[in-house]
Amino acid sequence: MGLSLGKNGQYNPDKPTEDRITDIGPRHFWQYFPPAIQKNYGKWDHHEILEPGILVHVSETGDKVFTVRCGGCRFMTVENVREICDIADKYCNGFVRFTTRNNIEFIVDSPEKLEALKNDLLSRKHVSGSYKFPIGGTGAGVTNIVHTQGYIHCHTPATDASSMVKSVMDSLFDYFTGMTLPAQVRVSMACCLNMCGAVHCSDIALLGYHRKPPVIDHEYIDALCELPLVIAACPVGAISPAKTESGKKTVKIKEERCMFCGNCYTMCQAVPLSDKLGDGVTILAGGKLSNRISEPKFSKVVVPWLPNNFPRFPEVVEHVKKIIEAYAANANKYERIGDWAERIGWEKFFEKCGLPFTEHLIDDYRLAYDTFRTSTQFKYTEAAWAVSKSVGGID
Amino acid sequence: MAFEPKREEKALKYEELRIYTDEELKNYSEEELKNFKIKHETPALDELEKGPWPSFVADAKREALHRKKLDADRMMTDKDAVDDLLGQLQLSFDHGETHWKHGGIVGVFGYGGGIIGRYSDVPEKFPAVAHFHTIRVNQPASKFYNTDYLRSLCDLWEYRGSGLMNLHGSTGDIILLGTTTEQLEPIFKDLTHVMDTDLGGSGSNLRTPSCCIGKARCEWSCYDTQAMCYELTQYYQDELHRPAFPYKFKFKFDGCPNGCVASIARSDMSFIGTWKDEIRIDQEAVKAYMAGDIVPNGGAHKGRDWGKFDIRKEVINLCPTKCMSLEDGTLKIDNENCTRCMHCINVMPRALKPGLDTGVSILFGAKAPILEGAQMATLTIPFMKVEPPYDNLKELIEKVWEFWMEEGKNRERLGELIQRFGLPKFLEAIGVPPAPQMVRAPRSNPYIFWKEEDVPGGWDRKIEDYRKIHKR
Numbered sequence: 001m002g003l004s005l006g007k008n009g010q011y012n013p014d015k016p017t018e019d020r021i022t023d024i025g026p027r028h029f030w031q032y033f034p035p036a037i038q039k040n041y042g043k044w045d046h047h048e049i050l051e052p053g054i055l056v057h058v059s060e061t062g063d064k065v066f067t068v069r070c071g072g073c074r075f076m077t078v079e080n081v082r083e084i085c086d087i088a089d090k091y092c093n094g095f096v097r098f099t100t101r102n103n104i105e106f107i108v109d110s111p112e113k114l115e116a117l118k119n120d121l122l123s124r125k126h127v128s129g130s131y132k133f134p135i136g137g138t139g140a141g142v143t144n145i146v147h148t149q150g151y152i153h154c155h156t157p158a159t160d161a162s163s164m165v166k167s168v169m170d171s172l173f174d175y176f177t178g179m180t181l182p183a184q185v186r187v188s189m190a191c192c193l194n195m196c197g198a199v200h201c202s203d204i205a206l207l208g209y210h211r212k213p214p215v216i217d218h219e220y221i222d223a224l225c226e227l228p229l230v231i232a233a234c235p236v237g238a239i240s241p242a243k244t245e246s247g248k249k250t251v252k253i254k255e256e257r258c259m260f261c262g263n264c265y266t267m268c269q270a271v272p273l274s275d276k277l278g279d280g281v282t283i284l285a286g287g288k289l290s291n292r293i294s295e296p297k298f299s300k301v302v303v304p305w306l307p308n309n310f311p312r313f314p315e316v317v318e319h320v321k322k323i324i325e326a327y328a329a330n331a332n333k334y335e336r337i338g339d340w341a342e343r344i345g346w347e348k349f350f351e352k353c354g355l356p357f358t359e360h361l362i363d364d365y366r367l368a369y370d371t372f373r374t375s376t377q378f379k380y381t382e383a384a385w386a387v388s389k390s391v392g393g394i395d
Numbered sequence: 396m397a398f399e400p401k402r403e404e405k406a407l408k409y410e411e412l413r414i415y416t417d418e419e420l421k422n423y424s425e426e427e428l429k430n431f432k433i434k435h436e437t438p439a440l441d442e443l444e445k446g447p448w449p450s451f452v453a454d455a456k457r458e459a460l461h462r463k464k465l466d467a468d469r470m471m472t473d474k475d476a477v478d479d480l481l482g483q484l485q486l487s488f489d490h491g492e493t494h495w496k497h498g499g500i501v502g503v504f505g506y507g508g509g510i511i512g513r514y515s516d517v518p519e520k521f522p523a524v525a526h527f528h529t530i531r532v533n534q535p536a537s538k539f540y541n542t543d544y545l546r547s548l549c550d551l552w553e554y555r556g557s558g559l560m561n562l563h564g565s566t567g568d569i570i571l572l573g574t575t576t577e578q579l580e581p582i583f584k585d586l587t588h589v590m591d592t593d594l595g596g597s598g599s600n601l602r603t604p605s606c607c608i609g610k611a612r613c614e615w616s617c618y619d620t621q622a623m624c625y626e627l628t629q630y631y632q633d634e635l636h637r638p639a640f641p642y643k644f645k646f647k648f649d650g651c652p653n654g655c656v657a658s659i660a661r662s663d664m665s666f667i668g669t670w671k672d673e674i675r676i677d678q679e680a681v682k683a684y685m686a687g688d689i690v691p692n693g694g695a696h697k698g699r700d701w702g703k704f705d706i707r708k709e710v711i712n713l714c715p716t717k718c719m720s721l722e723d724g725t726l727k728i729d730n731e732n733c734t735r736c737m738h739c740i741n742v743m744p745r746a747l748k749p750g751l752d753t754g755v756s757i758l759f760g761a762k763a764p765i766l767e768g769a770q771m772a773t774l775t776i777p778f779m780k781v782e783p784p785y786d787n788l789k790e791l792i793e794k795v796w797e798f799w800m801e802e803g804k805n806r807e808r809l810g811e812l813i814q815r816f817g818l819p820k821f822l823e824a825i826g827v828p829p830a831p832q833m834v835r836a837p838r839s840n841p842y843i844f845w846k847e848e849d850v851p852g853g854w855d856r857k858i859e860d861y862r863k864i865h866k867r
Contacts (some may be wrong), residue, residue, distance in 0.1 A: 001588070001589055002411060002412045002413065002414070002589070003412050003413070003414050003547065003550055003551050003554070003585050003589055004581065004584070004585050004589070005414065005554075006471075007471055007577070007581070008580075008581050009555075009581035009584060009585055010581070010584045010585065010588060010589075011580045011581040011583075011584040013580070016504045016580065017504055017505070019588075020504065020505060020587075021587035021588060022505050022506065022587070022593075022632075022636065023593070023632035023633065023636060024402070024587060024591065024592070024593045024632075025401075025533060025593050025625075025628050025629045025632055026533035026534060026535050026536070026592060026593060026603075026625070026628060027404060027535045027544065027591065027592050028398070028399075028400035028401075028404060028535065028625060029398075029535045029536040029537060029539060029611075029621045029625060030398045030399075030400075030621075031404070031541070032535050032539035032540050032541050032544070033539055033611055034539075037539075037611050037612060041610050041611055042610035042616075042619070044610070044612065044613060044614040045614055045745075046614055046693075046744045046745045047613075047614065047693050047744060048690070048693045048694050049693050049694040049695055049697065050694070051697070052697075052698065055693075057612050057613075057614075065612065067612070071448060071449055072449070072562065073449045073450075073451045073454060074561050074562065074563070075451045075454075075455075075559070075560075075561055075572070076451070076454055076559075076560060076561070076562055077454050077455060077457065077458035077477070077558050077559055077560070078458065078549035078550075078552055078553045078558040078559075078560065079454065079457045079458045079461055079558070080454045080457075080458075081545055081546075081548075081549050081560070081562070082420065082546065082549055084545070085542035085545050085546050085549075088541075088542050089542050094541045094542040094543065095539065095540070095541055095542075096539075096540055096541075096542070096545070097537065097538050097539040097540065097608075098538040098540075098562050098563060099538070099608075100538075100605075100607065100655055100656045100657065102562065102563060104562075107612075126444070126449070126450055126453035126454065126457075127425060127428050127429045127453065128444035128445070128450060128453045129444070129445065129446075130444065130445070130446060130447055130448060130449055130450040130453060131447055131448070131449055132449055132454075133449070134447060134448065134449065138695070139692075139693075139694065139695030139696065139697065139698070140692075140695045140696045140698070140699075141698070146565065148565070150493075151483075151484055151487035151488070151493045151494070151495075152480065152484060152572075153495065153511075153513060153527070153529060153572060153573075154493060154495060155493060155495040155496060155497050155498065155513070156493075157493050160484075160487065160488070162451050163439075163440075163443055163488070166443050166446070166448055166450060166451065166452075167443075167446075169448035170445075170446030170447060170448045173446075173447045173448055176448075178698040179694075179695060179696060179697050179698035179699075180698035180699045181698075181699075182696075184695075193763070193764055193765065194763055194764075194765055195763035195764060195769070196565050196763070197565040197661075198565075198657050198660055198661060199763075200660065200763060200764065200769040201657065201659075201660040201771065229805070229806075232805070232806075233766070233806075235765070235766045235767065235768075261764075261765065263765050263766065265497070266765075269496075269497030269498060272497075274491075274492040274493060275491075275492070276490060276491030276492055277491070279491060279492070289654045289657050289659050289660045289771075290652065290653045290654045290737070291652035291653070291654065291659075291734075291735075291736045291737060292652075292653065292736050292737050292738045292741060293713055293714075293715050293736055293738045294715065296654070296659050296660065296771055298769060298771070308491055310439055310488035310491070311439040311440065311442050311443050311488055312442060312443075333696065333701050333709065334692075334709065334713060334738070334742075365768065366768065367768070
C-alpha cells in the first residue's frame with residue numbers, strides 16, 4: 001500500500017474512528033543503524049577527531065566508522081532532505097542521522113569513501129552562494145545554534161530565530177569549521193523567555209525579550225480568556241481582576257510591577273505585548289550542562305537589551321563576537337565560558353569583553369540575594385572607580 | 396540482533412510508497428532556480444541568502460519553485476505556501492512583530508495532542524498560510540534514518556503539507572511545518588497505516604522522549620539509551636497522546652554525565668548514565684599520551700597550538716576532587732573520591748574508560764523560567780540498575796506521577812511542585828530515604844519542620860499544664 005492520493009486519501013470523514021491505528025509510537029531505531037553501527041553496538045573502544053567535522057570511532061573488533069558532521073538549518077525543506085538522501089544513498093548505503101544540535105551526520109566505513117563524501121559535500125552550494133552542507137561542528141569550536149520558531153511559526157516571540165541564527169553563524173563560521181577555542185562554545189537562541197531549548201544553560205544564549213506591558217483588549221477578554229488563569233499566569237502578581245466602565249469583567253495590570261515576560265499572553269490572546277520598538281534581544285553567557293570539571297551552570301544575563309535590527313542583527317552579532325574573542329584570548333584550555341568568567345570574576349569578564357554593566361543585570365527576583373557579593377573579595381576595574389568617584393571617595 | 400521492536404513493523408520501501416515520479420522530483424533546472432523570484436518582494440530575506448552558513452531562505456526558495464512546477468492536482472494544499480510564508484516573514488521583519496494569531500486548537504480523533512494549530516493574522520495577504528498547523532512526528536531514537544523512510548515522509552509532506560519541516564524540534568520530534576485542518580486526518584492515516592509511525596506529544600502530557608547517541612557510536616555510554624527511550628515511549632503511549640497531567644512532563648536519556656541530550660536542563664525526569672566501580676586505566680596508553688603519541692581529548696583542540704600535552708596540568712590538576720596522582724609514571728585514581736565528571740576520560744579516551752558496573756543517576760525537575768524561575772534537575776536517585784523491561788524504573792515513574800497528578804496545581808511543573816512542597820515531602824511520596832548526595836549543602840536556616848509523631852509527647856498540649864510550672 002503506497003501513500004494515499006486525493007483530498008481525503010485513505011481517511012473516511014463519515015466514519016472517523018473506523019480502522020484507526022493509534023499508540024504505535026516511533027519506528028524502532030535498530031533498523032536505521034548502518035550495519036557497522038549494528039555490528040559494533042556497545043563495543044566502541046575510542047574515537048578521534050581527525051579534522052574539524054570528521055570523527056573516527058574505533059571498535060574493539062577493529063572496525064572503524066568515519067562520521068562527517070555538517071551544519072544543518074533545522075528549518076529545512078523536503079527538497080533539502082531529498083538532497084541529504086541522495087548523498088546518503090551515494091556514500092552511506094542510505095543511512096543518515098541528525099544530532100541533538102540539529103547537525104547532519106553521514107557515516108562511512110572507509111577512508112576512500114570519506115574523501116569522496118567530503119569533496120562532494122563541500123562542492124554543494126545554494127545558487128545564491130551559501131554552503132548547503134558545511135563540514136564542522138566538532139571539538140573546541142562553535143557548533144550549530146539550537147533555536148526556536150521565531151516569526152516563522154510562533155505567536156509569542158519577541159524576535160525572529162532563523163534569521164538571527166543565520167547572521168550569527170555567518171559571523172562565527174570560522175569557529176564552526178575550526179577548533180581553535182579553549183573548549184566548545186554552545187550558542188543557543190530562544191525567541192521568548194519560554195526558552196524552548198537550552199538557552200538557560202548555554203555558553204552564549206540569545207533571548208528575545210519584550211520591554212512594554214501588555215495592551216488589554218477589555219471588550220473581548222472575558223469572552224476569550226479564563227480570567228483566573230490570566231491572573232495566575234503572572235510570576236510577579238501584577239495582574240488583578242477589574243471591571244470596565246460598561247461593567248464587563250476584565251483585568252488590570254500594575255505596569256510598574258510587570259517585567260514583560262509575556263506569560264499572560266500565552267494564556268490569553270486578549271493581552272498582546274509584542275512591539276516593534278520595545279522588543280529586542282538579551283544576551284546571556286556562562287551556562288553549561290555537562291558535569292565536566294565544574295557542575296552544570298545557568299547562563300547569566302550580560303547584555304540586557306539589543307535592538308531587533310532585521311534581518312542581520314548587527315548589534316547582536318558584534319556582541320557575540322566580542323564575548324567569544326575575549327574568551328578565546330584569555331581562557332585556559334578546557335575552560336568553558338562560565339568556568340573562565342567565574343575564575344577571573346564577573347567584574348573582569350565585563351572588563352575583558354568590553355561590556356557595560358547596568359542595573360538590569362542585578363537580580364531582583366526572589367532569590368536575588370544569593371547573587372549579591374557578600375564579601376570583600378573583588379578586583380578593581382573602571383566600574384569600581386566610577387562607584388568611588390560617585391561618593392567622593394576618589395578624585 | 397540486539398534489540399527487537401515491541402511489535403512487527405512494516406518494512407518501508409520508497410519505491411512502493413512514493414507519490415512523485417523522478418521527473419516530478421527533478422522538475423527545475425539550476426538556471427531556473429537562479430532566475431526564480433517568489434511572488435512577494437522580500438528584500439530582507441534576500442539579504443539572508445548571503446554568507447557561508449546554509450541559508451534557510453535559499454532552501455525555502457527551491458521548495459517554492461518545486462511546488463510551482465508541480466501540477467496543481469499533485470498536492471492537496473496551496474502551492475504558494477512557501478511563497479506566502481516567506482512573504483509573511485518579510486512583513487514580520489517590517490513590522491517587528493509576529494503575524495501568527497494566538498493559539499489554535501486542532502488535532503486528530505483519539506488524541507489530545509501532537510498537533511500545534513496556527514493561523515495567520517493577515518490571511519488576505521497570505522492565503523496559503525491562513526492555516527499553517529505543525530505536526531509532531533515521533534522520531535526514531537537518536538535520529539538515525541534510512542532514505543526510504545525520509546523520502547517517503549517527504550512525499551507525504553509535500554503532497555499534504557507545505558514541504559517545510561524542522562529536523563528536529565527541540566524535544567526531538569520530526570516537525571512538519573504547515574498544513575490545513577482538513578489534511579490532518581488524512582496525514583495521520585497515512586502516517587499510521589503506511590509509514591507505521593506515530594505522532595509525538597504536545598500539551599499537558601508526557602512529551603516525546605529523546606536520547607543521546609549512546610552505545611550506537613560512543614564508548615562512554617553507561618546504558619542502552621535508545622532501548623530505554625524506545626521502551627518507555629512505547630509503554631507510556633497513553634500518557635503521551637492523551638493529556639492527563641497538571642502540565643507537560645519530559646523524559647530525556649543521557650548515556651553519561653557529558654549530557655549530550657541535555658537531560659539535566661531540559662527534562663522533568665533526567666536519566667544520566669554512570670558507574671559505581673572503578674575507572675578502567677590502560678597504563679600503556681597513559682604513557683603514550685604523556686609521550687605525545689596520542690593527541691589529547693580526541694583531537695578536539697587541534698586548531699590551536701596549546702603546547703605539548705602535560706598530564707599534570709591538563710588532567711591531574713583539573714580533576715575537581717583532586718583524586719588523581721602520578722606515581723613513577725603510573726596514573727592512580729582514588730575512585731572512592733571520584734565524582735565521575737568525565738574530564739579525565741574525555742581528555743584521554745584511549746587510556747581511561749568508565750567502569751563496567753553501570754546504571755543511571757536520576758534527577759528531577761528541570762524546566763525553563765516560567766513560572767517560578769529556571770531549574771536544573773536535582774539529583775534524587777544516585778544510582779539505579781536499569782535492565783529491560785525496566786520494571787523498577789516504571790514503578791518509580793508511576794510513584795512520581797501519582798504524587799504530581801494528585802498534588803500538582805494547574806500548569807505546575809514537577810520541579811515547581813517539589814519547590815512548593817519541599818524535597819523531603821517528594822522523597823517521602825516516592826519512598827526514598829534522604830541522603831547527603833541530594834544536596835549541595837545542608838540548609839543554613841533553622842526553620843526545620845518536624846512531624847508530630849517524631850516528637851515525644853506530640854503537639855497536643857494544655858496551657859493549664861504549662862501554667863502549673865510557669866506563672867503568668
